[in-house]
Amino acid sequence: MTIRLHDTNARQIRDFVPLTAGCVSIYLCGATVQAAPHIGHIRSGLNFDIMRRWFEYRGYDVTFIRNVTDIDDKIIKKSAEQNRPWWSIGYENERAFNDGYDALGCLPPTYEPRATGHVPEMIEMMRGLIERGHAYEADGNVYFDVRSYEGYLELSNQDLDDLRQPSGDNETGKRDKRDFAMWKAVKPGEPSWETPWGRGRPGWHLECSAMAHKYLGSAFDIHGGGIDLIFPHHENEIAQAKAFGDDFAKYWVHNGWVTLSGEKMSKSLGNSVLVSDMVKQWRPIVLRYYLGTPHYRSMIEYSEEALREAESAFARIEGFVQRVVEKAGGPVEAAAEVPPAFAEAMDDDLGVPQALAIVHTTVRQGNSALAADDKEAAVARLAEVRAMLGVLGLDPLDPHWAGESDRGEDLHGVVDTLVRLVLDQRQSARERKDWPAADAIRDQLNQSGLVIEDSPSGPRWTLGPR
DSSP, X not given: OOOEEEETTTTEXXXXXXXXXXXXXXXXXXXXXXXXXXXXHHHHHHHHHHHHHHHHHTTOEEEEEEEEEOOXXXXXXXXXXXXOOHHHHHHHHHHHHHHHHHHTTOOOOSBOOBGGGGHHHHHHHHHHHHHTTSEEEETXXXXXXXXXXXXXXXXXXXXXXXSOOOTTOOOSSOSSTTOEEEEEEOOTTSOOBOOXXXXXXXXXXXXXXXXXXXXXXXXXEEEEEEGGGIIIIIHHHHHHXXXXXXXXXXXXXXXXXXXXXXXXXXXXXTOOOBHXXXXXXXXXXXXXXXXXXXXXXXXXXXXXXXXXXXXXXXXXXXXXXXXXXXXXXXXXXXXXXOOHHHHHHHHBTOOHHHHHHHHHHHHHHHHHHHHTTOHHHHHHHHHHHHHHHHHXXXXXXXXXXXXXXXXXXXXXXXXXXXXXXXXXHHHHHHHTTOHHHHHHHHHHXXXXXXXXXXXXXXXXXXXXXX
């Protein structure tokens, strides 16, 4: 068994060999909490949640760090625009992110450090970089000298002499406009912390280098994030950490965007679809299916049609699960191991689309067993399906999804009572052999969006695809 991952730095899929046998250390760039999350933000957390689950299934002890950037230019700008404390904006949106992660079934990280809680570690790193000649202070700012680090831009495969210089840069004292700020001198009305170079606040890139060092040490296995972070953020992290003396990340793994009309989903572009709105319109488990089942490196073009297709596909899986549970007379435990073909797909750079095809094939086999009244085979297929869905975080029988419904538990109870009254009328029509009346009632329920299925224990209903 060898897990293989696409390493952005190597530009190829590589065998994964952990630094410490049996252990995996992962650092994921998490939320910058200037606003509530859209589904593109949550996709990254979800993709790495699946990665973590697969490593754990394969028997690894996983340490998973997902940071929170709770101070940066955007948060300060929002603070001024809304006349609110910067920390109030950050905390409100941090909670919104965690609500989104929780709603879509992401496991909590091992640690979730905030940038503002690690200023001492940042000062220590800046001091070391200045002493080594890789950074310098100017007018209370601390800059990284990009020409001092030979490997700069290897991750993004760029040439420093061809690198476009930042436009509108008003930072003072730079030796080269391409040098980047690790620490920004205090400005009126902005939050600040005391340092040997005066009061100021962190630069974006320094935060992650310092926090990764604190929680994972000088070397760790995997650094993750969206492809938009490759440059400048991850490039600058590498420069800081390695110039400081760390080996830093052994593998770099990046997920694709969620796009809308071909454009990256972004708050600044005004084309974002908020998670808080989506979970009111769609079941969270369906959203997880939609965002988590494409390959993590692929782009997802958002559309309601694609979501409806995901809803229908998951309904086929869920319907099979419900039918076998009913046939078995109770819950069916997940198998101890996933089918070999599923494992092979997941080992190959987390090939979720190929793995999902095995899920659907197994569901079809299980439905055939049900049609043949082969209870034993149907139960065996469900056990395999549950094992596979558990790895993907999509097992409808998992306690996380217990009680979940399309419109909420209270509304489900109301609808169930009303539908039962109509089904009783249909049953009365069937008993008096008034088949046209019984069929008409069923057709009316179907037209209203309900799917009626006759089972040995009586009729049951589900909400059909939108």
